[in-house]
Amino acid sequence: MLGNNETILLIEDDRVDIMTVQRALQKNNVSNPLHVARTGLQALDMLRGTNGVLKINPLPALILLDLNLPKMSGIEFLQELRKDAELSSLHIIVLTSSNEPKDRAAAFEYEVDDYIVKPHSFDEFTRAVAAILALWD
């Protein structure tokens, strides 16, 4: 489980998936602040405090990253993040509908902590989130 003051950043463009993650966190009794970015560019602004966006402080203990995002793909986001000295060591878990081996390989090249294919049922989704949180035990 995450510490009390630790925050989570969800990078996801799909409204339904955002709500599903929020509900799955609630179901797992996680009350840590959840920040949501709808694009990778918006997420970078939130992590850096650039372009007039308030910086997430302290930086999130966990980033949940969708790969199929508008403008900048999740993989491009990872590439950018790992080049940034202040952000390069953040913990990232990919949460995507892509089961493509090339996406998985690309994500692990950027040292993500885990790669989870979005489950179809809410119960499975809740269990997937529980498994993610267990990594922080």
Ligand SMILES: [Mg+2]
């Ligand atoms: Mg998407």
